[in-house]
Amino acid sequence: MTLKIPVSILDLVHVVQGSNLNDALIASMELARLADTLGFKRVWYAEHHNTPDLGASATAILIARAATLTRNVRLGAGGIMLPNHSPLHVAEAFGTLARFFPERIDLGLGRAPGTDSMTAGILGRSGADPDSFIRNLLDLNGWFSDKGMSESLPVNGGIAAGTRVPLWILGSSAQGAAIAARLGLPFSVASHFAPDDLHRVLDIYRSQFRSDAPTAQVERPYVMAGMNVMIAPSDDEAQRLWTTAQQMIFDVRSGHRRPLQAPVAPAALPGHVRAFAESVLGIKAVGSPQTGGQALEEFAKATGANELIAMTYAFDPADRSRSMRYLAEL
Template sequence: MAELSILELGRVREGFTRADALNDARRVARHAEQFGYKRFWVAEHHNMKAVTTAATSLVISHIAAGTTSIRVGAGGIMLPNHAPYIIAEQFGTLEALYPGRIDLGLGRAPGTDQMTLRALRRDPASADRFPQDVLELQAWLGPVEEGQRIEAVPGSNSNVPLWILGSSLFGAQVAAAYGLPYGFASHFAPQALDDALATYRANFQPSAQLDKPHALIGVNIIAAETTEEAKYLATSQQMSFANLVRGDRKLTQPPIEDIDTYWTEDEKIRAAQMLAVSIIGDRNKVKEGIDRLLARTRADELMIVSDMYDVDKRIRSFEIISEVVNG
């Protein structure tokens, strides 16, 4: 059976503060640790009023400080937004503070819109250097070579494990060529999932970090005591995607009884395309859905997004998922 992990965006809920969102994330991580989840990752996004994980390394430290054993990391750092040397320093610091618990997933997208990208003072063409920047970052995190005059401190000799993240064949090719684990963003961009996994596995080259392919896939799972309750709780996420289609990013909204009163038919279709890799229901439906997804993808690890308004219900969802998978 696949390993289980969690993706966190530190979503701000209507009626709550940004500090609440960050502290809720740490609370969820503590429970995830008790439920046997392997990783708890946060993602870099900018200029999104409901997302508090823009300063990704700081959020990782906040969560790692509140837990003891679960791996905490970036899912991911959008490398074109940063100098590899700076990321080596940041994640070397995290590894020094929380040894053996830090992961560094890397993405090529900006994680924002073009106007915000200019505010980040980054050249859009920097995405073209992504493969070279990955190797540079890996070198900064690796052993210091004789005669090396610049060192990432902390960072050097930390060997923080790298992951390549993506939603296209490009990331799959980079991960395969460099012998790195690969995470596919099927929780919001599922169209190329099967082709990307096939490309990654067919072209994988063993490396010092990894001797065989390791594929992680994102999946939206809303689990509850009954399927009716799960469908109700899932409307918060569905409204978020409808708002995304509208270009109207709101805080996470409380669930509603009938989602069809909220979105138009076109918004429903477009949101459904993004949410195609989703499982909503009681424990039996969740087990059936996970079994089908694993039979289709042969994923080594599932990165769960269980996005809902009520934090206690969200924690219970993660508990049910763990019980279904781990018994």
């Protein structure tokens, strides 16, 4: 079985029980090296704040470090939560990255806070409403253009000018899909944690897509869809390792945040934990290479995705690396 579309990797830089943030950062960079060696298309880093067990906060710095350790894989933000940042600062940071690492930097942009409301206020957010988000996107597009000027302000992007950093819209809702379509930008759909209404969201993006938009960067709709992946030598082993992800997402729901927990026998998890995990993380490829590969292929066909991005929650980095190797073979 061979997947016929590119596959990329999403990394949240998780801390696992018994380790610390330094360990998580080291493991994250090893993951980037492995993705580069195995031929994955991209490694993207998420943005989260006030979460002690996630090391993905300073996304641009993670990208810079990973880019120095790799040669071919694209590195990007999956994403920059734009309301948390000054758009000009984002343009300058990613313009600098693009000059250090030409043709290897992506900028995925979202509207979610990536944190709680108090921390969002501390970050000095700009507007998160759709109009503010679109205005900031237009400014970013102008700063990255050859002209280097924003749409709304007489301000030059300086180091960002002419770098043409690719912009992506991240989202899980109809509103995010509509923004991506209106601007003619590729759309990364967060189906790995937001499976509801996926097909309606994709229909909105594709039906409303405008290739003639001044900001358009692709000629036709381009979808990268998120999927949870854990591939192991057998279905039973993969299901056991998957319990780490099930525990994690229930911890998020209950507010009992912990580092990633060791896997347990699936039957040892309470039924309500399994049920909630299935409702949130139900888009998944968990199993042997045969089982996992079939799930990946079926999801790709069902969504018509142009690319998949895999999220793997693993207590042992070696299990994540092995899953990636199996995924690369597919």
